[in-house]
Amino acid sequence: MNTANQPDMTELIGKYLAGEANPTEAMQLDDWLADAGNAAEFQRMAALWHQLPGETSPQPPASSLAWTELEPLLHSKPQRGIVRFVFNRYVAAAVAGMLIILSVVWFNRRGKESQADDPSAYVMQTATQEIKSTTLPDSTFITVNQHSEVAYAADFGKPDRQLSLQGECYFDVTPDKQHPFIIQVADLTIKVVGTSFNVQEITPSGHVTVQVQSGVVQLYALGKMVTVQKGQSGFYHKQLQQLYVANSIDINSFGYATRSFSFNDIAFADACRYLEQAFHVSFMMDKQVFAGCRLTAHFDNKPLSYILDVINATLNISSRQEGDSVFITGNGCH
Amino acid sequence: MILILPGQPLTNSAHHKQVYIPVENLYKQCFHEYFEKLFGYAFTIVKDNAEARDIVQSAFVKLWEKRGEINFPGAARAYLYTTVYHLALNTIRDRKIRERHYPDMAPVAHVNSIDTAQEKEIKARIQQAIDALPPRCREVFCKSRLEGKKYSTIAAEMDISVKTVEVHMGKALKLLREQLADLASIWIIFLFL
Incomplete structure (x- = not known):
């Protein structure tokens, strides 16, 4: 591609080389460079730029080398935290404050749990023979399949949108970053970032399938997390202790909802x-x-x-x- | 297409062969995909290889700490570019403060005293090409590229808008590129091999 016909790209290249590009512009330029012709043109411009007096040229280390330098930093991070923890008394004071707050929160939560016997504290959406579609208080649309149940607290959405599921349900979640949408299925936790997807818990084998039609969800179990993107399926298998992601979804399998x-x-x-x-x-x-x-x-x-x-x-x-x-x-x- | 039926054990199904992608792998993929691009970006701002490397490394350490909250690769990419940008601006700010307080410690500008005949010829050609630029265009270009001034500073000094600075810079690059087309190809071999 010839930049002579693209005054905007030349301006952007100039801005980038002069160190004036903001992150969005830098990403825009890198996207443009994905084309081999564009990359060659950019290299010519950059070579010209660095050839001018007074500037060194960039010499990036090989990314494999940079990775070996980075890796130890990632794993030593928590240890450094502990060292500071012991020797810094201001941090110690802060921790004491945290413990108090935590215990208060914990007692509050205990209080909530004890309400479990009180049916008015929970809302159940249960489907027996029929398929049930309903809208939650946050305007999330759900379709509960036969023999399935969704339960959530009466104060759903404060502070986060938590619910539990038994069986199978299709969710079209209303995005709201302030109030994370969290689904508990047996011991798998699904965290949602505004999306539509299907969750199927298969009994008695105990595995859960999450198929994402749009957006992104994160699955937490066994102390691990996997991110499931649009068009992917996440699988949790309790007996095998495994959490998988597959690069396909089967839209026919949740036709009951769609x-x-x-x-x-x-x-x-x-x-x-x-x-x-x-x-x-x-x-x-x-x-x-x-x-x-x-x-x-x-x-x-x-x-x-x-x-x-x-x-x-x-x-x-x-x-x-x-x-x-x-x-x-x-x-x-x- | 995969068929998921109740009661079908996972071990016998096709999923067993599917790839398991823990967040650590996504992180590593992200590193190899973006390390050089981010290095290039950081370098344009700080103009120093060692500092650019430290900045990109810090950005990846920050991303690691946030790996549970950020979606890979889309949001991670935007996070990295933004972090690199802010770290680079901080580096420049700190450098200015340091230079103001400890002027003796300012690095000595690198002077390449031994020029071959070919390099001398190239430098003369470049000087000619710069001299041939339209006056305003040349002024903007020299202030930015040779004096290292920021677009906003140049705009204030010349009483023009930042957008006009951008246009002049784009034009200067384009004209130089045309003037020095024959040299550009040689430099690529020179710089990248």
Whole structure:
């Protein structure tokens, strides 16, 4: 790319070389340098700049070398803290103050815990047979799946937005940095930074899956933390004592909340399994007849009847819903 | 695409092979990704290799202390650039204070006394190119690049806006780059190999 056609970039380069670029401008320039042509042009400009009298040129140490210098600093940090702790009496005084405050807080918390028997102190959102969607006091939208329960204190949001979950729930969290949104699922803690995601606790195996559709969440368990970004899934496995991140999500698996499905050439039987989970119905069909059927279709917040109509037309089959059962008939696919 | 079904043990599922990314690994990735860029940025402000290295190192130590609160890599990147910027400005401020109180300890400007014939020729060419700049443009450029003045100081001295300083600097760089196009390529070999 030729900077001659980009007066703004030349100005920015000038600013950067003169040491006048603010952090945003520096990041903007570094993004621009990701292009090899731009980087070559910048190197020419920088070479010219450093060749002028009176300035040394930058000589960055190799990042691997810099890392070996940095690493000991990271791990020696807490030890230094302890040394100061013993010898600085002002720090000691501050610690005494902390202990008092902490104990007060602790007694307060004890007070709250003792209210656990009082049902009015907690709000329960319980779904038994049906799927329940509701809005929390902070306008976070949640969809609680069948046989699942979300509980939170009556003073939810003060100081932070804490709730506990058993089963499966989809969250569309309202961002609010002042009041962290924290979910407790068994011994896994999920901290949220304004986002929509699905949490599924699988009993009896005891593992928890957190699939993030937008935003970022952090999972804490076993004294570790993992960050789960948009489009990633976090897994917590209690027995194996493991916390994982996978670089994919399965949007079909939380169709019960979003009513959105994306089937890309998947076996018809698998599509049926997703629909069964989402709508809590059972598909009745002769599995041998439909074994060769594959489905590609996308649905965005559509009712089951609409989805069945589209599938009927696509696969040339007929389906009939009776209560919680869907009967599929036809000649299959070849 | 992964299928998650209740009751399916994790050991048998595809997830077992997935990468586990603890925050420490994200931190290390972040270090290798941004160390040189941040060094370059810090250097433009402090113009000193050792100080630039210390600044970037301090910024990463600060990030380490905050690793549980910051999201990687997006927010971590912004945090690093901002921290480097502030640390660099502090370094310059401290340097000025030190120089005011202990003028004898100010570092002696590096003078390269032995110039080869080729270097002399290059310097003459540069001087010619600078002299050929339009007058205001040349004045801004010399104040910034040769006298090391801040944009805001130059703007005040010449009674122009900071934006105008930016425009003059951009123009000067562009003209010099055109004038010295043949030399620029040689310098890259000279500086980077």
